[in-house]
Amino acid sequence: MHPASHRKPLKGRAAGGPVEAATGRQAVSPFARSLCFSLSLRVPLCPPRSLPSLLIPPSTVARVANMDSLAPFVLLLLAGLHWTAAEDTSWTYTGMLGQSEWSEHFPECGGSSQSPVDVVTTQTKYDPALTPLTPLGYSQHDNRPFALYNNGHTAVIELPDWMSLGGLPWLFSAVQMHLHWGSGGPSSGGSEHTINGQSAEAELHVVHYNSELYANASAAMTQRDGLAVLGILIGIGEETNAAFNNIINYLSRIRHANQKVLIPAFDVQSLLPKDLGRYFRYNGSLTTPPCHQSVIWTVFRERVQISKAQLLKMETVLYSSKARDPDRMLLQDNFRATQPLNHRPVFASFTAESGKELSSGEVTAIVIGIMCGCVGLAVVVRFIVKTVRSTSSWDVLTNNRPAPTHRSTPLSSPNASFPHKSFFKPLSASTRTLLLPLIPPIVIKVSSVCSGRRSGGPCDLWAGGRRRENTLTRACQF
Template sequence: MAPIQWILIILSVFALSLDAAEWHYSGEHGIYEWPNEFEQCGEVRQSPIDFPKVEDMTYSKMTPIEFHGFDDPTKYRLKLENNGHTVKVSIESGDVYIEGGGLPGRFKTAQFHFHWGHSGDEGSEHTFDGHNFPMELHVVNYNEKYGNISNAATQDGDGLAVLGFWYQVSDHDNYALAPLINELSHVPVKGSKMDLTNVNLGLLLPIHMDEYNPHFYRYSGSLTTPPCFQSVVWTVFDNKMPISSAQLHMFQTLHEDKEIEGDHYLIDNYRPTQPLNGRIIYRNFEVTSTGPVEQQHQQAQQEVAKPKRKAKINVRLHLED
């Protein structure tokens, strides 16, 4: 058998074994057992993290990230799935990718998913100066030089580029998010899935404002779910996206089991923040002692001055070709 065929077989077995591995956020196989069952979950470059105050980060001049192919829903095909750990939207086909922004290459977009809590007080994985947010969106992209997401996920340091976006509760619905939320009732239990149409990926993200000059934070980390591979270049954006309480509630009514089982709701699907262990956190904007940038970020920090995360355990990235 040719070497390339062996490689494909190994990758297929690898992906299947990951899908079969059982893990949860609480109870048996829960978060605190992950390091015992998945070795890399106990390593030193784990995610998520608590971002320090902006003045305690290191400035690095980075251009804005370029988004390609996000704006034309006729050019890609999407699938919505409740996988028991999160709501995931996979890009089944289409040339959707990101580059620039200091990323080490061109990264093809594979999927995005959400993390949320049981209330509007917590639910994000990453936190800012000890404060958290009700929901966090992760856009998962893999380095094209590695061929597919399963292979890229095992590459230390530069295999994946994940974009993180925080949500904050708004008095009004997020109309860009509405086409997705309207379909959540069709994926109520684990394993349910459907084709997703009329969703514009570009409008889901805050990348269309005329004055958009995105502030973001950058660090080297890992998947936030088993097997916790340390292959992720993380970019978390300072711009907060709105979501109404009613829209957030639609996520909180989903179920984590294959059948509706009482109050087994899909909630609190977030991992606690992990130690920095000496890692440097970068920001792509300068902070001056008297300039408007500092004033803007002081105001932003005041907006997130909500109760700090309670001491409780806190989306599975499905590795796919």
């Protein structure tokens, strides 16, 4: 899908000589002239109107007179030459023909609807009409091998045309898929699209063309609604992604540019995120020359993950140079920088609330915050409850204490009894459980000393140097 550039005019022979004497006009049919001018070629059979006529031998005149009968053959021949020249046009991501120079050789690369872009989630517009995408036939590979080749810019996997994509205004048939990655350096990036300024380690593109309106991808790629591309961001995970091994394990067989190999077919849908209902949608372009602005982009919110070993192999196995080249050049950093939106809307298939996706660090911080909050709340509640219980216990012991009265019988007398029995009213088991930790130490001591009273043991308390017996008999009952 690499288009052609404008080929430089070929220099013709010197002008100025007689033409066919009988007519005084150069013998070039209208078809030949229009065909040559439409292809921007300047050859002896296609003289510019503003220049003197070229000298054409009589034998050539006779052949040109019959050119209309060979119109289809000539058209195919010249178009093939024109396309071959386009395929030979070289471009790179850096250097003399790098990204900053693309627009000089490929004018559409300087257009106002270029891709990729940075998706700012707070500026997207929710569109309820964006339904989950439906891959059709992605898992029905019919056991026919896929073609994997190195085109000098990326690794491309050709897809059968029975694979298609539903959920769009038209039916789009699959063409190919390819990868973009970085170089493994810190903050080097790798994905072409970014979300909120954050790039992923790599990105997978699955390319489709509008098979309802156009005959093939070549015809569709120049039309506004011709292509639909899925963008899948790839991150680093702990486990190996078995689905991506169907591609990565065979990269060593296409190490150099223009090398091609057949690989076993596999389920293409296994490469996609599990959630196909959350994505961003905008109109953009091809991310490589000729940058045709004909792509309906779908960038999934969920990332797929591969292991660090898989990413390293992707970044270090392929070369952008050919096998016969003396200098080998690693194929790295094959991603285009993000382009301005230029007021293009970016739609989201989900709302901001449902689409909020937290990073592992954010989740950890939230969990720790919740735990700290719970501990703090428990401490405060315990302090309040303890204070209330302590105050209530002291109120009971203080308010229910009997007023001093005249004692007619000495306390030391065996028959003496405590006059205020209500203070020692027996308490329930649950009340005793709650009050025991809150009773002052002296009362706890009394309870300890009196614990044997229930079985008939003595209950003694020393106070003011005077021994008092049997005065706390009822107190021992609680």
